Amino acid sequence: MYQNTVKTWVNALKIAAVQEARHKLIPIVRRTPLACSRTISEILGRKVYFKYENLQRTGSFKIRGAYYKMCGLNCTERGVVAASAGNHAQGVALAAAEHGLTATVVMPKQAPRSKIQATMGYGARVILAGQNYDEAYAEASRIAQESGATFIPAFDDADIIAGQGTIGFEILEDLPDVDLVLVPVGGGGLISGIGLVAKTLKPDVRVIGVTTVSAPAALLSRHRGELQEVPVGRTLADGIAIKRPGKLPLEMMQRYVDDIVAVEEESIAKSLLFLLSRTKTLVEGAGAVGLAALLSDKVRDPATKTVIVLSGGNIDATTIARIIVGRKQAAVGKGLHIWRRSFLH
Numbered sequence: 001m002y003q004n005t006v007k008t009w010v011n012a013l014k015i016a017a018v019q020e021a022r023h024k025l026i027p028i029v030r031r032t033p034l035a036c037s038r039t040i041s042e043i044l045g046r047k048v049y050f051k052y053e054n055l056q057r058t059g060s061f062k063i064r065g066a067y068y069k070m071c072g073l074n075c076t077e078r079g080v081v082a083a084s085a086g087n088h089a090q091g092v093a094l095a096a097a098e099h100g101l102t103a104t105v106v107m108p109k110q111a112p113r114s115k116i117q118a119t120m121g122y123g124a125r126v127i128l129a130g131q132n133y134d135e136a137y138a139e140a141s142r143i144a145q146e147s148g149a150t151f152i153p154a155f156d157d158a159d160i161i162a163g164q165g166t167i168g169f170e171i172l173e174d175l176p177d178v179d180l181v182l183v184p185v186g187g188g189g190l191i192s193g194i195g196l197v198a199k200t201l202k203p204d205v206r207v208i209g210v211t212t213v214s215a216p217a218a219l220l221s222r223h224r225g226e227l228q229e230v231p232v233g234r235t236l237a238d239g240i241a242i243k244r245p246g247k248l249p250l251e252m253m254q255r256y257v258d259d260i261v262a263v264e265e266e267s268i269a270k271s272l273l274f275l276l277s278r279t280k281t282l283v284e285g286a287g288a289v290g291l292a293a294l295l296s297d298k299v300r301d302p303a304t305k306t307v308i309v310l311s312g313g314n315i316d317a318t319t320i321a322r323i324i325v326g327r328k329q330a331a332v333g334k335g336l337h338i339w340r341r342s343f344l345h
Contacts, residue, residue: 171198
């Protein structure tokens with residue numbers, strides 16, 4: 001029964017829904033830049049563009065879906081509740097503040113202090129519960145049921161997907177002849193929305209998801225055609241460290257996504273440091289996976305114009321320092337050709 005409902009949602013979620021989301025988001029979100037990176041383009045021998053969602057309000061794309069989801073709610077008295085380890089928490093907190101709603105966000109006990117403080121700074125009440133996202137999710141669901149607050153999903157929701165899909169419009173308007181779009185994928189909401197818009201407006205564009213080998217659930221689920229639950233290992237890309245993608249995103253990924261690849265943690269670390277040192281761009285681990293896929297030849301595509309979605313930039317100084325110390329700065333300051341060879345050997 002639920003599977004039939006999911007298919008109904010997929011069929012109903014058309015580009016018009018994303019257009020409506022875009023209209024509602026105009027006064028709220030930033031139209032983030034899309035710019036060509038000369039350095040990366042020289043390395044790869046193709047034009048490579050970055051979509052800078054790390055410069056979005058709250059530091060990630062999450063505000064788009066969260067705000068649009070709340071546009072259709074009537075929950076002024078009871079507010080909203082969500083579960084998140086970071087970016088979704090901040091997106092929900094700010095979106096609720098913009099709507100004049102109270103927000104309760106349940107975060108795992110080991111969530112980075114910087115992300116907890118940022119979420120509180122946007123006006124949300126933060127509750128620390130559980131050792132991981134799933135335990136926090138269970139507590140948030142309990143709170144929503146008992147209080148009557150509206151639960152705001154992180155990715156498995158048509159409105160959330162429509163909100164994230166507004167990025168697709170911006171990419172195609174700024175670069176109509178784009179050949180390939182690389183999108184980080186965890187739960188699947190972001191790539192589902194971008195894929196819907198990209199494939200509808202430009203059917204020949206390739207949309208490829210990128211995840212980490214430490215959290216390959218989306219990759220395995222899409223390749224096998226059914227949801228796979230996989231334990232999550234330790235990863236720099238905590239923003240996409242999901243043990244199972246959403247049911248609705250999986251259906252959409254099968255329809256609108258050409259492939260999903262997984263990159264090694266070492267490649268993520270190199271790409272994050274390279275973006276910081278050579279392009280002065282600060283991204284979190286999840287935001288670096290697209291570049292990691294290109295530089296490590298995980299994506300062998302003849303595209304001449306490639307867009308990499310830098311999904312977020314919420315990373316603390318301690319994590320960056322740990323990456324630098326761990327690599328002993330070996331990845332920083334190398335020549336371009338030596339740098340690229342380090343990915344291949």
